[in-house]
Amino acid sequence: MSLRIVVCVKYVPDATGDRRFADDNTTDRDSVDGLLSELDEYGVEQALKIAEASGDAEVTVLTVGPDDAKDALRKALSMGADKAVHVNDDDIHGTDVIGTSAILAKAIEKTGFDLVVCGMASTDGTMGVIPALLSERLGVPQVTLLSEVGVEGGTVKGRRDGDAATELLEASLPAVVSVTDQSGEARYPSFKGIMAAKKKPVESLDLDDLGIEADEVGLAGAWTAVDSATARPARTAGTIVKDEGEGGKQLAEFLASQKFI
Numbered sequence: 010m011s012l013r014i015v016v017c018v019k020y021v022p023d024a025t026g027d028r029r030f031a032d033d034n035t036t037d038r039d040s041v042d043g044l045l046s047e048l049d050e051y052g053v054e055q056a057l058k059i060a061e062a063s064g065d066a067e068v069t070v071l072t073v074g075p076d077d078a079k080d081a082l083r084k085a086l087s088m089g090a091d092k093a094v095h096v097n098d099d100d101i102h103g104t105d106v107i108g109t110s111a112i113l114a115k116a117i118e119k120t121g122f123d124l125v126v127c128g129m130a131s132t133d134g135t136m137g138v139i140p141a142l143l144s145e146r147l148g149v150p151q152v153t154l155l156s157e158v159g160v161e162g163g164t165v166k167g168r169r170d171g172d173a174a175t176e177l178l179e180a181s182l183p184a185v186v187s188v189t190d191q192s193g194e195a196r197y198p199s200f201k202g203i204m205a206a207k208k209k210p211v212e213s214l215d216l217d218d219l220g221i222e223a224d225e226v227g228l229a230g231a232w233t234a235v236d237s238a239t240a241r242p243a244r245t246a247g248t249i250v251k252d253e254g255e256g257g258k259q260l261a262e263f264l265a266s267q268k269f270i
């Protein structure tokens with residue numbers, strides 16, 4: 010039977026855009042364009058590499074997100090994934106990480122999987138905890154933060170580069186892995202890939218399809234609440250010090266005043 014790989018990809022607000030919170034302290038998605046999280050492109054790349062090495066694998070990309078999250082799925086499909094699953098439901102608005110992991114886990118179970126591949130963190134929430142939560146919810150091992158990953162038979166093997174040591178890790182399939190931005194450059198979609206992606210299947214699921222009640226997720230079901238959010242003040246012009254022989258001293262004084270030294 011072919012190797013079933015599910016890659017979790019998140020549609021995130023463009024970090025170069027003007028990001029802000031809406032009145033209910035959730036991300037204002039209307040004020041900024043979104044895109045496939047750059048860190049999840051590494052996950053797609055590694056999944057495609059594993060599929061190519063296996064010769065008999067199917068790569069499904071999965072997202073939980075609003076209508077526009079389809080753009081993230083299309084990008085992953087144009088890179089070479091075979092099919093996509095989009096979980097979208099108005100009641101998902103305001104869901105925290107606990108709820109997001111519950112939705113992802115149900116969708117992964119429904120899709121069927123041998124290997125789940127995640128990024129190391131999203132570029133907006135940046136918690137980096139979804140892989141561990143999925144491992145717990147799916148009842149399978151996790152091997153996270155890998156800078157190298159491959160599948161041999163029924164085992165996933167990888168390398169995790171830490172500050173003090175390099176670990177070689179492995180787990181039996183089915184399993185969850187996350188890969189870092191050191192795992193290898195993600196490929197650019199080719200023109201052929203972009204055209205082919207338009208015809209690839211995208212399955213849409215809502216909470217009902219996954220057997221999840223609306224009050225288990227959304228703002229009502231969230232374990233945490235954002236009480237308030239204050240925009241960071243606009244940056245002010247810096248101080249320019251002309252070096253007329255005292256520049257070094259003034260620089261040192263400035264650094265000391267800011268408690269950098």
Ligand SMILES: Cc1cc2nc3c(=O)[nH]c(=O)nc-3n(C[C@H](O)[C@H](O)[C@H](O)COP(=O)(O)OP(=O)(O)OC[C@H]3O[C@@H](n4cnc5c(N)ncnc54)[C@H](O)[C@@H]3O)c2cc1C
Binds near residue numbers: 105
């Ligand atoms: C419509 C919507 C509204 C939301 N509103 C809120 C809110 O108001 N408050 C709040 O706290 N949270 C909210 N969330 C959840 C939040 O945006 C994050 O998705 C969630 O908390 C995961 O945390 P993270 O991004 O830090 O994930 P991390 O743990 O940093 O992500 C690690 C990896 O998990 C996978 N992953 C993470 N999120 C997704 C996803 N959505 N789809 C597919 N793969 C994913 C990716 O592979 C990613 O690289 C909302 C989510 C959605 C979809």
